[in-house]
Amino acid sequence: MFATPPPGTASPPSRRRRRGRSHRTVRAAAVAALLLASTAVPATASQGSGGGHCARITALRMPGAGHQEVSCLAELTTAGTIASGHTDQADWAGLTPSGLATPSGVPGIQIDGWFPDDSAGNTNHGWAHDSQFVVRLPDRWNGGLVVAGSPGVREQYANDRAISDWVLARGYAFAATDKGNAGAAFHRDGERPGDAIAEWNERVTQLTRAARAVVAQRYHRPPSRTLATGMSNGGYLVRWQLENHPELYDGGVDWEGNLWRAQGPNLLTFLPPALRGYPVYAAGGAGAEEAHRRMLAAGYPAGSEFLWPFHHRYYWDLTQRIYREEFDPHFDGATEAGTPFCAPGTPACDADYVYGERPREVTDAVERIALTGRIGKPLITLHGTLDVLLPIGQDSDVYARMVREEGRGKLMRYYRVEGGTHVDSLYDAFPDRLRPLTPCHRSAFTALEDWIGEGRAPAPSRTVPLPRAGEGDGRDLLHRCSLGG
Structure with missing residues (x-):
């Protein structure tokens, strides 16, 4: 999800790092009148x-x-x-x-x-x-x-x-x-x-x-109303906009938004343990049990193991390398975005990356785009409990706590969706273990409409259970998702 569709995705070739001047043009466009296009x-x-x-x-x-x-x-x-x-x-x-x-x-x-x-x-x-x-x-x-x-x-x-x-x-x-x-x-x-x-x-x-x-x-x-919504990085953008430009919006729906915090957790803190631990766990043998324990400790939920092979093959490695390159380009020297699927112990290997030991300028770079929890308009967040790209305990659980600690809890509803994972296409492969989040997003969106338009507060924040077969909307997970109690 972080990258373009994973099959066939290649890492960028090693070359000297290039950075453009896009921010100057953003500001110039912001003050421009109406360009005749x-x-x-x-x-x-x-x-x-x-x-x-x-x-x-x-x-x-x-x-x-x-x-x-x-x-x-x-x-x-x-x-x-x-x-x-x-x-x-x-x-x-x-x-x-x-x-x-x-x-x-x-x-x-x-x-x-x-x-x-x-x-x-x-x-x-x-x-x-x-x-x-x-x-x-x-x-x-x-x-x-x-x-x-x-x-x-x-x-x-x-x-x-x-x-x-x-x-x-x-x-x-x-x-x-x-x-x-x-x-x-x-x-x-x-x-x-x-x-x-x-x-x-x-x-x-x-x-x-x-x-x-x-x-x-x-x-x-x-x-009459402007609503922000998006998934993953799009969800991060909803959070950031409601924190920094609440005057532009009436509310937002954050679908498993990415959490950036200078002090962590962020994806640079929980992806390297997966890159180190998963190959050992998958190989079996004497170290597998300890590797499994370390994966769980890093935030990957018990019961999500069936999703780990796909994410190891397509997402964890590429995501770690390209986002680490964005914030910490000097970690791998002149190499751009690291070495794919390198083994721990390889020089400048992202599997060995330890965010907390990197220079201050790295955390300063993250701080520039970090979230605070100081939302200024109503926000509904939903996140799947089986998300193994942005594990829920390292992401939305933390962000919901940040919002409460900033005294903005009344502006937020947070729904932890049991059986949801990061991309809904995986529901096609595991319909007996997962539930798609798209219907839950639609339920959250209509709840936001009622909240800001009619003054009807949504159901309290909660974990939305995965219905059993033949029970309630378990018969029709593609079309319904009840967020209420």
């Missing part, structure tokens, strides 16, 4: 004029955009955008269960484009330009706007199946961003350690302001 409509779309479908399409301008393409579409959900070329299936591959229904019947306007930036990792549309965004404006609008940052290091369409389809069908406008850099070499962006992730936060803020403006252009009034 080109408005190109694909051959599959038609421009609207006057009233009705796609009215005033030619007048729409995303503030600060360096380029935009505006399309009038008969279908804004993936039921139509796959065929029309207005999504990229590779962006969202592996994030949702295969049986997830796709809504349809949502005509409207889509705006694709980019904000000025000097990095070029995102090649969608052949632009080779980062800071790409997508905004969707349904004809039948409910007055709201949903903003999302991409999970992992994916691009702007990564939320299309999990989030965009569903909120569009409910009448929301939707906006998403690639966060300003993407791919396994995202750490090359910026001038100093931590810059690439700092840009993620700036780009979501930038998108939110611009999307609110274009919504007002389209519907002749600003959104």
